[in-house]
Amino acid sequence: MLRNQTVPSVNERDIMGKKIKQIAIYGKGGIGKSTTTSNLTAALSEAGYKVMQFGCDPKSDSTNTLRGGTYIPTVLDTLREKTKVNAHEVVYEGFNGIYCVEAGGPAPGVGCAGRGIITAVQLFKQQNIFEELDLDIILYDVLGDVVCGGFAVPIREGIAQHVFTVSSSDFMSIYASNNLFKGISSYSRSGGALLGGVIANSINQPYSREIVDDFVKRTNTQVVEYVPRSVTVTQSELQGKTVIEAAPESAQADVYRSLAKKIAAHTESKVPTPLEVSELRVWAGQWGKHLLELEKQNGAAETSVKV
Amino acid sequence: MTKQPSMKSESISRVRYGCAIGAMHSAVAIPRTIPIADCGPGCADKQYVSLVFYNGFQGSGYGGGASLPSVNTTEKEVVFGGNERLRELIQASIKVMKADLFVVTTGCISDIVGDDVASVVGEFQKRNVPVVYAETGGFRGNNFIGHEEVVKSIVNQYVGDYDGPKEQGLVNVWTELPYQNTFWRGDLTEIKRILEGIGLKVNILFGHGSGGVEEWKTVPKAQFNLVLHTWLGLSVAEHLKVKYGQPFLHVPVIPIGSIGTGKFLREVGEYAGVDSEKVEAFIKDEETAYYRYIEEFSEFFSEYFFGVPSKFAVITDSAYALAITKFAVNNLGLIPVKTIITEDPPEEHRDAIREQFRNIADGVSVEVEFIEDGIVIEETIRHAERKPAILFGTTWDRDVAKEIGAGIVEVSFPASYEVVLSRSYVGYRGALSFLEKIFTVTISASA
Numbered sequence: 001m002l003r004n005q006t007v008p009s010v011n012e013r014d015i016m017g018k019k020i021k022q023i024a025i026y027g028k029g030g031i032g033k034s035t036t037t038s039n040l041t042a043a044l045s046e047a048g049y050k051v052m053q054f055g056c057d058p059k060s061d062s063t064n065t066l067r068g069g070t071y072i073p074t075v076l077d078t079l080r081e082k083t084k085v086n087a088h089e090v091v092y093e094g095f096n097g098i099y100c101v102e103a104g105g106p107a108p109g110v111g112c113a114g115r116g117i118i119t120a121v122q123l124f125k126q127q128n129i130f131e132e133l134d135l136d137i138i139l140y141d142v143l144g145d146v147v148c149g150g151f152a153v154p155i156r157e158g159i160a161q162h163v164f165t166v167s168s169s170d171f172m173s174i175y176a177s178n179n180l181f182k183g184i185s186s187y188s189r190s191g192g193a194l195l196g197g198v199i200a201n202s203i204n205q206p207y208s209r210e211i212v213d214d215f216v217k218r219t220n221t222q223v224v225e226y227v228p229r230s231v232t233v234t235q236s237e238l239q240g241k242t243v244i245e246a247a248p249e250s251a252q253a254d255v256y257r258s259l260a261k262k263i264a265a266h267t268e269s270k271v272p273t274p275l276e277v278s279e280l281r282v283w284a285g286q287w288g289k290h291l292l293e294l295e296k297q298n299g300a301a302e303t304s305v306k307v
Numbered sequence: 308m309t310k311q312p313s314m315k316s317e318s319i320s321r322v323r324y325g326c327a328i329g330a331m332h333s334a335v336a337i338p339r340t341i342p343i344a345d346c347g348p349g350c351a352d353k354q355y356v357s358l359v360f361y362n363g364f365q366g367s368g369y370g371g372g373a374s375l376p377s378v379n380t381t382e383k384e385v386v387f388g389g390n391e392r393l394r395e396l397i398q399a400s401i402k403v404m405k406a407d408l409f410v411v412t413t414g415c416i417s418d419i420v421g422d423d424v425a426s427v428v429g430e431f432q433k434r435n436v437p438v439v440y441a442e443t444g445g446f447r448g449n450n451f452i453g454h455e456e457v458v459k460s461i462v463n464q465y466v467g468d469y470d471g472p473k474e475q476g477l478v479n480v481w482t483e484l485p486y487q488n489t490f491w492r493g494d495l496t497e498i499k500r501i502l503e504g505i506g507l508k509v510n511i512l513f514g515h516g517s518g519g520v521e522e523w524k525t526v527p528k529a530q531f532n533l534v535l536h537t538w539l540g541l542s543v544a545e546h547l548k549v550k551y552g553q554p555f556l557h558v559p560v561i562p563i564g565s566i567g568t569g570k571f572l573r574e575v576g577e578y579a580g581v582d583s584e585k586v587e588a589f590i591k592d593e594e595t596a597y598y599r600y601i602e603e604f605s606e607f608f609s610e611y612f613f614g615v616p617s618k619f620a621v622i623t624d625s626a627y628a629l630a631i632t633k634f635a636v637n638n639l640g641l642i643p644v645k646t647i648i649t650e651d652p653p654e655e656h657r658d659a660i661r662e663q664f665r666n667i668a669d670g671v672s673v674e675v676e677f678i679e680d681g682i683v684i685e686e687t688i689r690h691a692e693r694k695p696a697i698l699f700g701t702t703w704d705r706d707v708a709k710e711i712g713a714g715i716v717e718v719s720f721p722a723s724y725e726v727v728l729s730r731s732y733v734g735y736r737g738a739l740s741f742l743e744k745i746f747t748v749t750i751s752a753s754a
Contacts (some may be wrong), residue, residue, distance in 0.1 A: 110388030117435045119386060127703055 011079020027166030028176035042244035043260035058105025066094030074104020114150020156163035194269030321681025326445030330453025334410035341370030363727030418444030469527030481540030493731030541551025572624035618694030620645035623719035
């Protein structure tokens with residue numbers, strides 16, 4: 001049915017005053033990127049936006065918690081079976097009418113997952129699906145190590161406008177974010193997406209916050225939200241749900257709502273100034289020493305109490 | 308003397324070699340051997356049309372050109388991997404094509420995606436299907452590099468290990484790159500003929516004089532390897548030295564004419580321990596025949612002295628450039644004014660190549676330039692301090708030859724205004740053909 005509708009071009013839509021907000025969320029694997037994205041998507045949907053979550057990870061589990069913990073057939077699974085795919089066939093509705101898509105990818109260790117992401121994203125772009133579905137916001141949930149050009153597709157010209165990275169205070173997570181900043185920085189010269197900021201995840205210790213704050217200051221960006229580690233998230237995910245769906249009254253749900261509000265209102269992104277690898281190492285080394293001293297002080301305090 | 312900088316441009320116009328997968332033609336060059344191209348549509352055809360067709364119109368042979376099986380990689384194989392498709396293609400190829408050996412040559416896509424070609428081919432090898440694979444993605448280098456990969460693959464995966472006795476007098480010859488060198492068929496035949504002439508048994512390995520895979524199986528038995536090239540085949544010989552404990556003799560100058568060929572045969576004969584009387588007897592017979600023609604030719608040479616060029620330029624790969632320069636200087640008394648090496652030889656061999664050209668003859672030293680780009684080559688010839696009267700080059704160099712009023716002899720890829728069958732330019736007989744060609748070009752300039 002949707003295919004038969006007359007679809008205004010992107011430019012017309014701009015003139016009509018509606019431009020789809022396309023956001024890419026990156027982050028190191030296992031850092032809570034899909035959890036954050038799904039909760040963000042759920043909160044945006046709850047706030048009345050028409051949202052799509054586009055999982056760009058060969059694991060294809062980005063949208064699980066929006067669909068009761070179930071997997072959906074991926075774009076590439078379908079493309080494997082036939083040469084031409086109607087994109088509507090791979091759009092599934094999830095919690096609160098959220099459109100869910102998984103790019104999918106080859107089996108681990110074979111083929112080219114990066115090219116798979118390119119193929120899947122291009123398929124949607126070519127078929128004008130986003131316009132047909134009259135979306136307000138699209139969130140791409142992307143494997144964040146940006147290991148090759150394929151995973152950088154959402155930040156290239158003409159896809160996402162804003163990039164947010166999910167990072168903890170863990171050095172490898174910061175390292176992945178810094179790499180992403182390098183990608184954004186180079187694509188920015190050819191009209192690629194710019195950086196909206198960092199979503200600081202698993203922030204429970206005071207020093208975690210300080211580390212992320214220091215990193216964003218040095219790289220000319222900002223923290224959009226501090227998301228604490230919470231057992232509510234784990235409980236919700238075990239039910240195959242987002243916190244917004246499973247525990248809407250919880251404090252954690254409010255954190256995601258606050259994040260959603262900020263992202264919906266976000267308009268100006270910037271070019272970050274990534275650190276050189278050597279600078280990053282020195283920086284991490286200084287924090288390492290600092291944390292060691294903190295631990296010693298804490299240890300001494302504990303010892304004295306025991307005594 | 309200052310070193311000539313190597314001129315390497317970011318992009319290359321008027322290309323003078325193929326990419327690594329062009330070495331699928333090294334498989335085609337072995338009788339009853341068929342390559343299987345594991346690449347995207349167009350790669351194999353482009354290499355064939357360039358290296359084979361518009362290069363002396365050599366013909367696709369037993370299993371090359373249009374009959375060559377190809378994976379024809381599509382996006383599906385890129386995203387999900389091409390193992391299954393390759394497996395299917397090998398299965399189909401062995402069913403419908405009769406070959407003694409299949410050689411899978413991989414292209415860029417398969418090599419970048421990381422297809423496990425080794426395990427797919429390995430499945431067939433376990434079933435005793437004669438098939439090997441070589442990683443020849445274009446980003447690994449040109450067809451010279453690809454050729455060495457193909458050779459090592461056949462040695463490692465098909466010929467295999469050997470610790471039996473060596474056969475005295477048996478030699479493996481590693482020389483010109485098949486198909487890339489327009490005259491390789493005739494040249495290899497002549498090289499085999501002259502080496503057999505001094506009493507050696509020759510594994511020529513490629514071309515019509517090769518015994519195909521049965522000959523390849525005797526590679527480990529050879530007394531030694533002969534690398535008759537400035538550098539190509541050296542890594543193969545090093546490999547065989549380790550694998551089979553075979554020594555090798557490196558002769559950088561492919562001999563053209565009686566002086567060079569006599570010297571070459573004496574050097575090889577001595578290395579191989581061949582009876583010197585036999586060597587000398589063969590040289591004497593060959594020289595007798597050779598000089599009969601030269602004597603008759605001398606009438607033309609003395610009559611047309613005013614039309615005979617004195618200065619020449621060479622634009623070709625390092626081995627043929629060296630061979631031609633030696634011959635033109637030492638046999639014809641011509642003066643080299645520009646020597647351009649076009650095959651992008653590996654950096655580690657360049658000093659040795661430069662050194663070879665500095666010792667062309669007593670008092671004749673040439674500084675070579677390594678240039679691959681056609682436009683830069685043209686500019687270099689156009690602005691040469693001393694203008695050559697004859698160019699030994701390619702079809703690409705015809706325009707500049709015309710512009711400076713020089714004659715041109717096409718000796719290298721692409722040679723699109725030459726139809727070549729068995730013609731050779733090396734050894735004794737090849738030298739006579741070469742003389743015919745050079746002076747036909749010279750005398751017909753006034754036609």
